[in-house]
Amino acid sequence: MNYIELIEKVREELLQVVNQRCDDMIQMYQNGDPYNRSEIRCMECCLGRTSPSMLKGKRPVSVTFASGETIETPTWKKAVQTVLKHCNRQPDMHERLMQLRGKVFGRQRTILGKDPAGMDVPIQIDKGLYFEAKFDTEALLTMMEKKVLEPVGYDFSGIVIQYTEKKPAISESLKSVQEEALEEEQSGGMTLS
DSSP: OOHHHHHHHHHHHHHHHHHHHHHHHHHHHHHTOOOOTTOOOOEEEETTTSOGGGGTTEEEEEEEOTTSOEEEOSSHHHHHHHHHHHHHHSHHHHHHHHHHTTSEEOSSSEEEESSSTTOSSEEEEETTEEEEOOSOHHHHHHIIIIIIIHHHTOOOTTOEEEEEESSOSSOHHHHHHHHHHHHHHHTTSOOOO
């Protein structure tokens, strides 16, 4: 893996987010639009090229595979289940997953097993194939990529995850500044007190 390419890709995605937020704020100011939490922009990242830590605090919308198939995924657990099921549908990958189950462990739990016993939050991939999903976003995606998909040789580089921000597009402090500016404009400018 070329780490410089990975870093450049992360930089590109971060700049995309920053630019989009700034463009949204400028447009809201120019249009005189009030602060609107419901304006949520959908962004995307390629699995394996984006650090899972970048997706903390985000909400998945859908997963698109290299074939163009798109599946809605309202949670990270559903996104992981969708990717693992897609991998499992390929006969050679299914065989490798079945051979790997029971051999992948976290610190205290089985990560990929043949039954849900010993797992806190198992998600079923297939009959006799379960993945432990009791992790935060970063750990969940890392476990899937590093402990399951890479060992079986599944190419997940063409998988794109669409996501949105959980947090509002503009901070609360900016909202109050925007409201003050709007009040000033409506009152005819600045007043001396």
